Amino acid sequence: MSPPEPLKRGYDVDENAIRFSNYFHVLRELVHLSNGWLPLVPAFETKYALGDHIHDDARAVAKVRRRLYELRHPSDYPGAPGGELRGLLDRMAGTDDPAEYLAIAYGQAKPALARAIEVHLDTLDPVSDEPSERLLGQVLARQRRHVSELGPTTPDAAVAIEDIGALPIDLKAPPRELRILPPLDEPARDEFIEVTPDGDPFLTEALYVNDPDENHVPVEAEEQRHFFHALMDAELCAAELMARNSHEHPEMPWDFHVDMARQTWDEVRHARIHQILMPTELGCEWGDYPIGFSYFKSIYALDLLDRLALFNGTSEQKAMWRHSHRRKVLIERGQETVAKVFDYLLADEVPHVHNGVRWGTYLLDGDEGAYRARVRQLREGLDRTGAPAASSAG
Ligand SMILES: [Fe+2]
Numbered sequence: 001m002s003p004p005e006p007l008k009r010g011y012d013v014d015e016n017a018i019r020f021s022n023y024f025h026v027l028r029e030l031v032h033l034s035n036g037w038l039p040l041v042p043a044f045e046t047k048y049a050l051g052d053h054i055h056d057d058a059r060a061v062a063k064v065r066r067r068l069y070e071l072r073h074p075s076d077y078p079g080a081p082g083g084e085l086r087g088l089l090d091r092m093a094g095t096d097d098p099a100e101y102l103a104i105a106y107g108q109a110k111p112a113l114a115r116a117i118e119v120h121l122d123t124l125d126p127v128s129d130e131p132s133e134r135l136l137g138q139v140l141a142r143q144r145r146h147v148s149e150l151g152p153t154t155p156d157a158a159v160a161i162e163d164i165g166a167l168p169i170d171l172k173a174p175p176r177e178l179r180i181l182p183p184l185d186e187p188a189r190d191e192f193i194e195v196t197p198d199g200d201p202f203l204t205e206a207l208y209v210n211d212p213d214e215n216h217v218p219v220e221a222e223e224q225r226h227f228f229h230a231l232m233d234a235e236l237c238a239a240e241l242m243a244r245n246s247h248e249h250p251e252m253p254w255d256f257h258v259d260m261a262r263q264t265w266d267e268v269r270h271a272r273i274h275q276i277l278m279p280t281e282l283g284c285e286w287g288d289y290p291i292g293f294s295y296f297k298s299i300y301a302l303d304l305l306d307r308l309a310l311f312n313g314t315s316e317q318k319a320m321w322r323h324s325h326r327r328k329v330l331i332e333r334g335q336e337t338v339a340k341v342f343d344y345l346l347a348d349e350v351p352h353v354h355n356g357v358r359w360g361t362y363l364l365d366g367d368e369g370a371y372r373a374r375v376r377q378l379r380e381g382l383d384r385t386g387a388p389a390a391s392s393a394g
């Protein structure tokens, strides 16, 4: 065995913590603003990628914060960003449309983050600072993937910051305030999607009732086409509601944002499943029928507690029953692929319902009984399909 290489030494613990603080600020701002803009991005493919990246970055924030806690024990306070970083974050927060936001987030912030992490990985001591090396390797790979998926072909070199990890952090300053975007009127869809006040007139109430004698599983080809098209839109609405729950409530604990990010990703993945299922199994595609936003608007108008109680605690909870019912009927009919989709939708729904319980209870000072009472109370105002007005709730 050859003698070991001498230790590289790398960064001081303080310098290291400052670098992680800078990453924390960039990643948190990215999660916050991407959540705000996701509903306003029209293209499905971009929405899908954003949902995935938000989920990656929300988990990265949790891990970076954890590393800060280890390095600055017992405090994980990331301080406030210094002037130069503030400039970048303010530029990113100050945009007025999603394309402009994406250009800065993916043309400046994410490339700068990746560059700083490369410097960090080149400099750190891989033995004494192995925990940082592991974490940064994962974050770097993800940032590179994000930029390759949504970034410009040539990053914005004109405003590039050499090494954002080395920027000063103000540990005595109060936490940075995050900008909350104006409330949504309605979400954006691909330009080829027709949006009407009532959505697709083909859809009947019987598709959405929970009564076992009355629920109608779509079995005919034509009704399945309309049904899955509406379901894809309902998944997008679900992703958009969760993204906005997170964006509009920066005061919530970080675990809430991670849970919302996971659900946002799940819902855009569900939309993608339907987008694939339509042309491959059903003979239609996204854009074939009109959609409507009345259900989205009825939930979005509520405060956070009631959104959780009605959407997660009621819609999603009742969708579980319908999914398992649909699955049984479709298996009997020999539509195995379509039936299998419901098996996974159902599995993913369990934690989504739990998000309602967990964070609704949190908002009611830990009183789960009070949350359940609120769910019961709100359910009394619903029609047989579980919607305040007839709409495609999944
Ligand atoms: Fe879903």
Ligand SMILES: [Fe+2]
Residues within 6 Å of the ligand: 238, 267, 316, 348, 349, 352
């Ligand atoms: Fe869901």
